[in-house]
Amino acid sequence: MQKDSVIYVSGHKGLVGSSIVRALDRQGFTNVIYRTSSELDLRDAAQVEEFFRQHAIEYVFCAAAKVGGIVANDTYPADFIRDNLIIQTNLIDASYRHQVSKLLFLGSTCIYPRLAPQPLKEEYLLTGELEETNKPYAVAKIAGITMCQSYNRQYGTRFISAMPTNLYGPNDNFHPQNSHVLPSLLRKFHEARVEGKPFVDVWGSGTPLREFLHCDDLAEACLYLMEHYEGNDIVNIGVGQDISIRELAELIGDIVGYEGEIRFDASKPDGTPRKLVDVTRINQLGWQSRISLREGIQWTYEWFLQSQQQLQYR
Template identity: 55%
Template sequence: MSGTQKGAAGERENIAFEPGPLERSARFYVAGHRGLVGSAIWRRLEAEGFTDLIGRTSSELDLKNREAVFAFFAEAKPRYVVLAAAKVGGILANSQYPVDFLSDNLRIQVNVLDAALQHGVERLLFLGSSCIYPKLAPQPIHEDALLTGHLEPTNDAYAIAKIAGILQIQAVRRQYGLPWISAMPTNLYGPGDNFSPTGSHVLPALIRRYDEAVKTGAESVTNWGTGSPRREFLHVDDMAAACLHLLEHYDGPEQVNVGTGRDVTIREIAETIARVAGFNGETKWDTSKPDGTPQKLLDVSKLAAAGWTAGIDLEEGLRSTVKWYRENLESIRA
């Protein structure tokens, strides 16, 4: 990329960028550094030798406040940014509060991306979600399935916000030539997850449910739906490793799917969690509750072509996550 572009952010030289190692001493802002993904990325960057990491809690910096976000970027002047901050939740929360998921995420994204553009952030990774793809997309889902069909109604507001983020990244690349990229993870799990009964995704909700059943001596556990939908799960530490790998090895306008390329049924994942949690009772299924998308498996060939594949086995990851949950029950988001 070369030349000069002029736009709302003023005149700037396009950066001639070739993927390669990021400078370990450069200032690196992780937006959402206390969340599931952000905290894992922070840990990974620390382990990889980055020495000038910065983050702000939501009480320190409200990313929905445009003036505050621009003031932060003017003062901090990060060279690299990962945008992992988002309002997230499971089927119940997305169904009940679509306005919140659309409005909050749009404001967070637009504020951070506009401020990053205004203040010359060189390399930025925007994180979305696999829910951006059509409900009935061909499986496994390739990146070019984006905008080819109807979204899953239970989380369409969140999906639209994330799609807008992808398009803003692409627009910045076209208009300003900056080497910003997007990554779309599959279902994530691991330390730092949200285990709330009403706001969590399926896997942490199952962990909480089976752990409580073990503690109370319950004879049965009842889960939502039929248990037949198929889902792909990626440990958040693998996700963090993939993010850094993409920042150093990939540059292109198309979002990159991040996952394992393998899926299991919800019934199978529930059986595995029950086993690692030590629950020996009966699992029942409330078929009056929604299943959501019947299958959501990502095609990860683009990620593999960039030189990265997942390394954490699902049962191993679940065992360590259940252990972490039990050790941190008093302090986690529950």
């Protein structure tokens, strides 16, 4: 990518998209374009077509998606598969038809089989049953990967796919019911401390193991792949280390300053027992994460405290 290349970042207000925009700005790219969902509905093929027709887009970061935690996935399964299939199909096809130089499609490590060996290697894709709690979302993402690979084979496009592990950071969704585990716990522990609650209930047994990557690390990895990776194989993006939900809750409680009891509700679903990605491929390409979990959560909590007024309705 040249510093003046026309670069489109979809989903620029979200956790992933906003971090990519910040990374592009830090690295001196001057022609980054984006649109809000009210300005450009990516579910509307005609709008997407007109947008690509008007702009000579050279590079595309597909960061727009409908995302959420276990509760949201379980409550709105049709929305998750429909919206994600439509968004990614419109973006990938328009990128091909308007001769975009290169596209990066962002998936998720939930694409891997529920009981796949750990750590998760890229070749484990489609080798077993998916986790039922987020199957619609995972199926949509697998379709996006396959679409990129198919366009590369048939049309000679340069569409690459990256699979980030669990993400967190500024602009995350902190809704107590519809968010992922880390931001949900961060808000829950903060409110418990402010309100003086004697205990905090955490979903599940606390035993599942999860890996967490700060969104700024992810953004740097995405830019690195866009400039250094050519291939049809997917690439994991992660830290290469995991932590139990119990340990995560304790860490967040410590950072927030909550001194009450932490209780685990084993009647609630745990989801996948463990989800750690093998980062050998991206490490061999020359990239590795730099932000520690404690440091990243501290930064995220500081951002959360500064942004509470805007977040209270999310």
